[in-house]
Amino acid sequence: MNGIELLGATLLHFLWQGILIAAIYAAVRRGAARPEVRYLLACATLAAMAAAPVTTWIALRPPSPDAVALPASFPATHAASGAAGVPGERFRFFATGYEGVPSAWLSWVAALWMAGVVVFWLRLLGGWIMAERLRRRQVRLAPAQWQQALDRLRTRMRISRPVELLVSALVQVPTVVGWVRPAVLIPVGALSGLPVEYLEALLLHELAHIRRHDYLVNMVQSVAESLLFYHPAVWWVSGQIRSEREMCCDDAAVAITGDAFGFARALAQVGAAEHAHRQASMAASGGSVANRVARLVGVPRPASRTHSLAAVAAAAALVAVTAMAVVGQTGRPKFEVSSIKPTGSRGGGRMQSMPGRLTASAPLRVLMQAAYHLQPFQIVGGPEWAELDGYAVDAKASGNPQHAQMMLRLQSLLEDRFQLRVHRESREMPVYALVPTRGGLKLPPPRDGSCVEEQAPPPGPGAKHARIVEKHPDYTVYESAPRCGGMDVPLEARGWHMRGGKVPMTEFVRALSGLLGRTVSDQTGFSGVFDVDLEFRRDDTTAFDTRAGLAPPPPGVIPPETTSPSIFSAVQQLGLRLEPAKGPVEVLVIDHVERPSAD
Numbered sequence: 001m002n003g004i005e006l007l008g009a010t011l012l013h014f015l016w017q018g019i020l021i022a023a024i025y026a027a028v029r030r031g032a033a034r035p036e037v038r039y040l041l042a043c044a045t046l047a048a049m050a051a052a053p054v055t056t057w058i059a060l061r062p063p064s065p066d067a068v069a070l071p072a073s074f075p076a077t078h079a080a081s082g083a084a085g086v087p088g089e090r091f092r093f094f095a096t097g098y099e100g101v102p103s104a105w106l107s108w109v110a111a112l113w114m115a116g117v118v119v120f121w122l123r124l125l126g127g128w129i130m131a132e133r134l135r136r137r138q139v140r141l142a143p144a145q146w147q148q149a150l151d152r153l154r155t156r157m158r159i160s161r162p163v164e165l166l167v168s169a170l171v172q173v174p175t176v177v178g179w180v181r182p183a184v185l186i187p188v189g190a191l192s193g194l195p196v197e198y199l200e201a202l203l204l205h206e207l208a209h210i211r212r213h214d215y216l217v218n219m220v221q222s223v224a225e226s227l228l229f230y231h232p233a234v235w236w237v238s239g240q241i242r243s244e245r246e247m248c249c250d251d252a253a254v255a256i257t258g259d260a261f262g263f264a265r266a267l268a269q270v271g272a273a274e275h276a277h278r279q280a281s282m283a284a285s286g287g288s289v290a291n292r293v294a295r296l297v298g299v300p301r302p303a304s305r306t307h308s309l310a311a312v313a314a315a316a317a318l319v320a321v322t323a324m325a326v327v328g329q330t331g332r333p334k335f336e337v338s339s340i341k342p343t344g345s346r347g348g349g350r351m352q353s354m355p356g357r358l359t360a361s362a363p364l365r366v367l368m369q370a371a372y373h374l375q376p377f378q379i380v381g382g383p384e385w386a387e388l389d390g391y392a393v394d395a396k397a398s399g400n401p402q403h404a405q406m407m408l409r410l411q412s413l414l415e416d417r418f419q420l421r422v423h424r425e426s427r428e429m430p431v432y433a434l435v436p437t438r439g440g441l442k443l444p445p446p447r448d449g450s451c452v453e454e455q456a457p458p459p460g461p462g463a464k465h466a467r468i469v470e471k472h473p474d475y476t477v478y479e480s481a482p483r484c485g486g487m488d489v490p491l492e493a494r495g496w497h498m499r500g501g502k503v504p505m506t507e508f509v510r511a512l513s514g515l516l517g518r519t520v521s522d523q524t525g526f527s528g529v530f531d532v533d534l535e536f537r538r539d540d541t542t543a544f545d546t547r548a549g550l551a552p553p554p555p556g557v558i559p560p561e562t563t564s565p566s567i568f569s570a571v572q573q574l575g576l577r578l579e580p581a582k583g584p585v586e587v588l589v590i591d592h593v594e595r596p597s598a599d
Contacts, residue, residue, distance in 0.1 A: 008106030010056045011113050014231060017052045021045060022233035029240075035251060039244035043217070045237050050224045113230065120226035127222070134185060135177045138169040138426050138584040142186065143506040144527045150184065150203055156256055157207040165203075169426025169584050174202045179215040188424050188586045195408070198266035201257050208252035214245055243291070250292055264296040333405065334412045338395035340596050345390035355400035358410065360393040364418060364593065367393065371410040372588055375513045382590035391596070421592040429585040431519040432578045434509060434571075442575035443530035450531045451484035451501025487511040487532065495537040495564045502529045512578075515567060519585045524576065536570040 025045040032038045141147070142165040150165045164183040168175075175185045184206045186199070209215065221238055228234040250267070254260045335358075349362025351370055360367060364386040365379055397409055414420045482488040487500040487507055498511060505526045512520040564570075568578050 004110045005106040006057065006060055007113070008109035009060055010053050011109055011230075012106075013056045013060075014049075014053050014228070017056070018049055018228070018231040018233040021048050021052065022237055025237060035244045035247035039241065039248055042237055042241040042244055046221065046224055046234070046241060049228060049231075049234055049237065053228075116229055117226060120229050124222050124226050128219075131177050134168060134170055134175070135166060135183050139166040139185065140521060140584065141165075142167050144504060144522075145506065148527070149200065150207075153200060153203055153256075154207055157204065157211055157252070159207060159211050163207065163210060167586075169586065174206050176206045176209045176215055179213065179219075182210045182215065184210075188426055196404070197257075197259075197262060201253055201259075201263045201266045204253035204256055205249045205263075208249035209245075211252070212245075212248065214249070217245075218242075246292060247295065250296060254296065260296045264293045267293050267296070333397070333401070333409050334416075335395040335397050335409045338413055338417075339393070340413070340417050341392045341598075343390040343392050346388045347390075349390070351393075353403050353406050355402055355406075356397050358393065358395045358397075358406055361390055362393075363387055363390055364414070364420075367391070367410065367414060368420075368588070371407050371414060373407065373510075374586075374588055375510070375517075375519070377517050378519075378585065378587050380587050380589045382593055385595070386590070386593055417596040419592060419594040420590070422588050422590055424586060424588055426584040427587055428582060429519065431521055431581050431583045431585065432512070432516060433521050433523050433581045434512065435523045435577050435579060437572060437575050437577050440575055441524065441526060442573065443526065443528075444533075444574075446502045446529055446531055451482050451486075453484055485529070489515065495535060496567075498532055498534045498536070498570075500532040503532050504529050508532060512567075512571070516578075519583070520578070521581070521583060530574075532574075534570045534573065535564045536567045537564040539566055 022045070025041060029038050029041050032041060142150075147165045150163060154163055161182070164181075166183055166185050167188060168185040169188045171185045171187050173187065177183050177185060184203060186203075221241060225234060225238055250263065254263050257263060343361055345361070347363065349360070349366035351360035351362060351367070352358070353370075360370075365376070365382065368374070368379055369376060393413075395409070395413060397406065401409070482500045484502045485500075485504065485507060487498060487503060487510075489496055489498050489511060496515070498515075500507070500511075505522050505524060508530075509520045509522045571578060
């Protein structure tokens, strides 16, 4: 028997060996209650399956001539069976059942296996390449506050090595990429579309994958699948590994949050998104979401003896458990009392968001910009009236929720009253990269009085930090300092005036994006806060002019009433530079919208 025939016999023997090993595993795992134990058993089973063909190859291999060289006095009857009769007997035992198989057939088995291995290795290589491209294509750094939040969660998960947080347009669920330099990818819109506690729970789950080195284990597991691709038992055991792995990470996340039901609700939402946007990815999201949610909320799953009954039970669990997980908190929170009425005005817009109260007078698209935290150029589609017709909004929420929670409620209000249906996508568009100048950053540190807190009283003679804007014989116009962490960009006699106190770089970049009508990518690496006080002229680069109802000057013409620099020169006062580039831009596409009915 030559090497090719020996390989064919080895592959055929693994058919019954794989079934036997899987049967033993199935019997043993019944007594294991913890996912961690079942996971280790499944890994050991897959390792045994990978070792079985190697052992069979060694056992089937004929002894070498040197090994069977016998002394002259050794009986000839024993020589036919090999040294001391052992190798020959061992060979005949393993060859039982294949002695009548023609050599050509064994060769064809080996040839087909090698062709399959090539296909699966190409598939595996493509998956690795895709995983590396995920962290480089259509991604951007997450806002600094979320990277800091991930670092805090990483410390709680006892992970010493750094983990990067990226926003990706190519994933639909939070995903871990990389082993040496791991990164967590979150889908576009997750930062604003999911409650904070949900997203933090899901990030803990992904950090658990990193702590357990699951990415490396998954790579080794994929190699075993590629070599033993033809045996269904291998895929079943490998599926058990992925399922138990997810449960182990679920337990690790719940151990830190202490809220199994909250994590189950987050998992149910992600499971729905993954089902709706199925795509090839390297996300560590194996296992049945329904089974995982059922286990977390303590819903028993009926045992079944047949595959069909198991499928029916799983489908029933998916419907029942997901309904239980979502009932009482269906998606985003909502206002307790709300009113929307047409104002009859066209364009413009104003909004005031206070804890527990929101008032606005603006067109739908302006309301969407605030609700989804987007710039005007990031909203695509919709009828003309959505951009022009004004609506008065007055909404109240119990518990005095802060601004971020109020915006989630505004999203729900727009979807309910305007029948607004949207989806997010990423498009390659011109952008600006914000980078430090050669002289380094010159960001002014926060000073006392540069801003007021969110709940400060309205501007007036007694208001703290108020300043006089206009003084008339009969009245005085006061203006308060901007809210801490926010930006004001009023139009004054000399041009635009950008000012803010205790401003994070994410907010400064957001304001620049709105002014320029183009996404600005933060590449400064600055994670602190600073004060902003910049004056710049109106020109053809400031898209904000058009939205304020002002026609920009002709290209290259400086208005005579000002000698202020352009926005590009103004930011250099802070040690910053705007460089034209191209990159992925998150946009919100309006799929359906209707005029609201009367209250």
